[in-house]
Amino acid sequence: MKTKSYWKRDRGAADPFGLPKRIATGLESSMKRSSEEAPADSPVRYIWIYVTEEGLQRGRRPSDADDFLDLDGWLNVIDEAGSLGAEWMVIHVGSSLSPVPYIWRLCDWAQSVHGLRVGLHVSNTCLSEDDLENLGRLEADKTYLLADKEDIDSLRFLEASGVHVCEANVRADERAKYCTKPGTITCVGPDGQLFSCGLVMGDDQYLLGDSQGRRLCDVMSDDSLPHLVPNTNAFPQNGCDACPPLVAERALEREV
């Protein structure tokens, strides 16, 4: 498993201080965003992560379990993006929430340590009892379930518990042909590779590097990398679904 794990690098498997160290790292990252250590001009506002094999397949990369980011690797991504000023995180889950064992820990970490609003982008409305229980443990006012327009009505019951239910589909008039929004997004595939945004996930022309091999602040401020998509029309319209800045705009409009 490749990772620049704070945990594993420092402690070995049996370190009893692993969890406190992890929490300290998260809190340190959280504090950086409001301190002078955080880059004042950091453009990062959104984290967009693809945590399941579906995301890997979308990237047309070889599927090898050892290539998947582990929990600690994902927490590193959230901590780094959080320290750069991220305000939202969208997790592309795919067909089911249940097979992703640590997804709830990522959501909880993002909300409780970094104060992020969290969107779960699902392509199936079948939520298990466990899913509902775990959803209920999150901060409802910072939790958004993102789904296709046709599935929204079957998820409305969640609104009774305070969870926001939002349409994930991006309309043609919302998507710019020349899109500069990737400059505000840290987008990571299941193998830890960074891409400009979800629309171009898996396209090597838009590969920004390895999230576990280079600091996010260096990647996001590296002007030699493609932090925009010059012709979105060359890609499928639904590839923009659940794009974090568009989701955020839509969700906040509904809340005012």
Ligand code: SF4
């Ligand atoms: S997903 Fe679409 S709208 Fe979002 S940043 Fe990429 S190109 Fe722009």
